[in-house]
Amino acid sequence: MELAFPPFPSLLPKSHHLQPQPPSRSRPGRLQEPVMALAQAPPPWLALSLDEARSVHVPHHARPVQETRARPHASAARREPRFVSETKLITFHSSAGRLGAARKVFDGMGHRDLLAWSAMIGAYATRGIFDEVLALAVSMIREGVLPDRFLITRILQACAYAEDQRLGSVLHSMAIRRGFMGRVKDVPVGNSVLVMYVKCGELGRARAVFDKMRRRDLGTWNSMIFGCCRSCEWDEARRLLDDMRREGTEPGVVTWNTLISSYARSGDLDVAVDLLGQMEECGVEPDVVTWTSLVSGFVHSDRGDEALQWFIRMRVAGVEPNGMTIACAISACASLKLLRQGSELHCHAIKIGAVNNVLSGNSLVDMYAKCGEIVAAYRIFNEIPDKDIFSWNSMIAGYAQAGYCGKAYEFFCKMESYGIQRNVITWNTMISGYIRNGDDERAFELFQTMESYGMKKDTASWNILIAGSVHNGYFDRALRIFRQMQSVLIKPDYITILSIIPAFANLVAAWKVREIHACIFHHNLEMDGKIANALINAYSKSGDLAGACAVFDRHSSRNTISWNCIIVAHLLHGSPTKVVDYFFKMKQQGVLPDHATLTAVIKAYGMEGMVSEGREVFLNMDKDYNVTPDLDHYAAMVDLLGRSGRLQEAYALIDEMPLTPNLTLWESLLTSARMHGNVRLALLAATEMSMIEPNDPIIQVVVSNLQDLAGKSFDVPKVTVHGKERMFGGVESCSTEIRNMVYLFSTGDKVASEDVAAELKLMMVQTGLSMLSAGNGALEVEEEKEEVAGLHCEKLAIIAGISNSPPFRSIRIIKTARMCNHCHTFAKLVSEKYGRQILIKDPKYLHKFENGNCSCEDYW
DNA sequence: CTAGGGTTAG
Known part of the structure; x- marks a missing residue:
């Protein structure tokens, strides 16, 4: 056999292969001994190559052996190659990237001393394979070999990474017993113990170690500050910042970055920005990490636009972004759906060679997908070499x-x-x-099969079903899933609550809103602005204005949305005076009104008949609040003018406005024309509506009825009218809750018993309402006439409510079509004679009947 | 030997 060992082709510089082997060094006889016959035994030129390879990174603790005794050892290796060279071989293989080979040598060794363990553990540690480090450390200690001050830090690093506090504490006490702690030169050991406790979330123990350390370096302070930030001990972190300066250690980039990134990630962006200023004042230049922390913080807080501004600020400061920065900025574009800026960043990523980087690649896939460029997303995906x-x-x-x-x-x-x-x-x-x-x-x-694939459902899995059901309008299914989730002991979280609240935002769910409200406290969940606002909405839409006010009064960080919620709530409940009050209070507290606020305020002025005040808001909104009037504002103005009978003015406004009118706008005009009995204008509005929605059968019927009313002389485009059966998609119905049960009533339902018929007759007598008179003589075009279809469903519901629910309880009815005049009058009279509050929600208004009046003030 | 920045679902 010429060559007992393969020449390790790619491991050494070429020159070594080409070098003729000195005959004196190849001693096949010895090399074929059993121990060395292990496939990976050292080649004859190993000693030489190791000397050469000193520039290669070798774990620190292994270095003294090589450096101090390289020469004598090298010659010893030739005489006694077994023991010494095996450890060296491990180091050699490892530094050349052949971890498996190194491990084979290590496993084949008979006796393993500290150096061998150090070499092997170090090999895994430098590659971040911490599970293996821990496993080896345990076997080492079991075999009675104890780590020295160098090795112990590496194992502690692995403990920190794997959050293995048990082994970590063992090593901590070992370090104390072996005298590695407390002396000046032991700062590294102390640091790694400290970090271990920090990463395990044991801030108290970390603090104890920190306090005992006689000497601390910058890393010590940084680690401790990091620990405090992790546990949200912000005051303590700031105190440490002061302490370190007092003790003569100036905070470095990492110190500042630790604080800035922690504050940024926790959403305290103002503080983070403030710290950036302090950092610059101290003469420490912000680096990529600083800027990236800020960009990512803003992305995380859903403030993508500001994230991009910080990205630009970074470029102005002359700091080059890296893959991570780009990834964050692209992610900002993704959430803002900014395709153009996203593509620009894509180019930038190409320029700095970060496209093939998984990180920026992934955010590019996300960005293109969110912008609807699914082909581009796939192209990027396809080119990511190591897809994760x-x-x-x-x-x-x-x-x-x-x-x-x-x-x-x-x-x-x-x-x-x-x-x-x-x-x-x-x-x-x-x-x-x-x-x-x-x-x-x-x-x-x-959802049902995932567990059988060994995938445990988490809260998000449930949340998706709940949010999806709510979104698709299946409110009771959402509620069923919510209950089921709790029955299998999955705790609802913030998102669960936020997703389910809208399901209760209707009149039949009043008690459920209270229940979910209590649920937040029961599970100790965060009650933030979003939840508070959702609750205000739900309370108000379920008819509980007092409940809505209670949430609003209690919640501390009110933004524009919160004010809008409470303002809209009062508008819905027919308290326009309160709307205006809140509007002024809001401005007084420095909260800026937005387009929704102004829409509500104009409507409120309209309800109060304060035309000039409303008009003033409308005319000055651009100047005063920097809000350009949109269709909603015009609709509110039409409403305001229409209520006070200024129909021509309302029409002129639509005619002259710079926007294309939409359905709601014409509907507002139709309503005012209807309320004031102006057939001509009503027909005009309805005709416009039918041109926007040519396939809506209800509009067709309205147009047809108006044409009949207007007489044949009026020239209008002829519209085909669909059959009346199709118009209501079956029968109009409504639901109400009586003694915790929800009942459904349909128009034309047979009056089931003699009792009900008698009750109705009695009510009619009591209220003095005749069955046939339609009230104020306004145009009734939006619903079928009662004589044809049978008794309207809300009348049935009112009768059932009055005779079956406990006295003084309010009657709450949700219906799918708008109320007719007769029912409206009926409800008003019943509310007075029977002393009951009646709430009826139709698609456009919430009618609140009390003492013979309705919150809509008979305009709907 | 120790310290800082990261992308996906609801």
Whole structure:
């Protein structure tokens, strides 16, 4: 046999291979001894190559052996190659990237001393394979070999990474017993113990170690500050910042970055920005990490526009972004759906060579997908060399969002054969994709089967079903899922609550709003602005204005949205005076009104008949609040003018406005024309509506009825009228809750018993309302005449409510079509004679009947 | 030997 060992072709510089081997060094006889016959035994020129390889990174603790005794050892190796060279070989293989080979040598060793363990553990540690480090450390200690001060820090690093506090504390006490702690030169050991406790979340123990350290370096302070930030001990972190300066250690970039990134990630962006200023004042230049922390903080807080501003500020400061920065900025574009800026960043990523980087690649996939560029997303995805779970999940989400659930499912299925294990998010993404595309069946099927694939459902899986059901209008299904979730002991979280609240925002769910409100406290969930606002909405829409006010009064950080919620609530409940009050209070507290606020205020002035005040707001909104009037404002103005009978003015406003009128706008005009009996204008408005929505049968009927009323002399385009059966899509119905049961009533339902008929007769007598008179003689065109269809459903519901629910309880009815005049009068009279509050919600208004009056002031 | 920035679902 010429050559006992393969010449390790790629491991050494070429010159070594080409160098003729000195005959004296090849001693095949010795090399073929059993121990050395291990496939990976050292080649004869090893000693030489190791000397050469000193420039290669070698773990620190192994270095003294090489450096101090390289020469004598090298010669010893030739005489006694077994023992010494095995450890060296481990180091050699490892530094050349052959971890498996190193491990083989290590496993084959008979006796393993500290140096061998250090070499092996170091090899894994430098590659971040911490599980292996921990496993080896445990066996080492079991074999009775104790780590020295160098090795112990490496193992502690692994403990910190894996959050293995048990082994960590063992090493901590070992370090104390062996005298590695407390002396000046032991700062590194102390640091690594400190970091271990910090990463394990044991801030108290970390603090104890910190306090005992005699000497501290910058890293010590940084680690301790990091620990405090992690545990949200912000005051303590700031105190440490002061302390370190007092003790003569100036905070460095990392110190500042730790604080800035922690504040930014926790959403305290003002503080983060303030710290940036302090940092610059101290003469420390912000680096990529600083800027990236800010950009990512703003992205995280859903403030993408500001994130991009900070990105620009960074470029102005002359700091070059790296892959991470670009990834964050692209993610900002994704959430803002800024395709152009996103593509610009794409170019930038190419320029700095970060496109093939998984990180920026993934955010590009996400960005293109969110901007609807699914082909571009796939192109990027395809070119990411090491696709990870994020790449696949983003791609699946992209296809699902674009409506290609089949394609998404294809990727969902094939990813595992590409070596990427699906995680919960993959499953959740797929489920949410199906539910968002209306395929509830497949969504539920996946939801049910995921556990049999060994994937545990998490809160998000449940949240998706709840949010999807609410979004698709299946409120009771959402509630059922919510209950089921609790019965299998999955705790609802912030998102669960936020998703389910809208399901209760209707009149029949009044008690459920209180229940969910209590649920927040029961589960100790964060009650933030979003939840508070959702609650205000839900309380007000379920008819509980007092409940809405209570939430509003209690919640501290009110923004424009909060004020809008309470303002709209009062508008809905017919308290226009309060709307104006809140409007002034809001401005007084320095909260800027937005377009929604102004719409509500104009409507409120309209309800109060304060035409000139309303008009003033409308005319000056651009100047005063920097809000350009949109269609909603024009509709509110038409409403305001129409209520006071200024129909021509209302029409002129529509005629002269710079926007194209929409359905709501014409509907407002139609309503005012109807209320004031102006057939001509009503027909005009209805005709315009029919041209916008030519296929809406209800509009067709309205037009047809108005044409009849206006007489044949009036020249209008002839509109085909659909059959009346189709007009209501069956029968108009409404629901109400009586003694915790929800009942459904349909127009024309047979009056079931003699009792009810008698009750109705009695009510009629009591209220003095005749069955046939329609009240104020206004145009009745929006619903079928009662004589034809039978008794209207809300009358049935009112009768049932009055005779079956406890006295003084309010009667709450939700209906799908708008109220007719007769029912409206009936409800007013009943509310007075029977002393009951009656709430009836139709698609446009909430009518609150009390003491013979309605909150809509008979204009709806 | 120790310290800082990251992308996906609801």
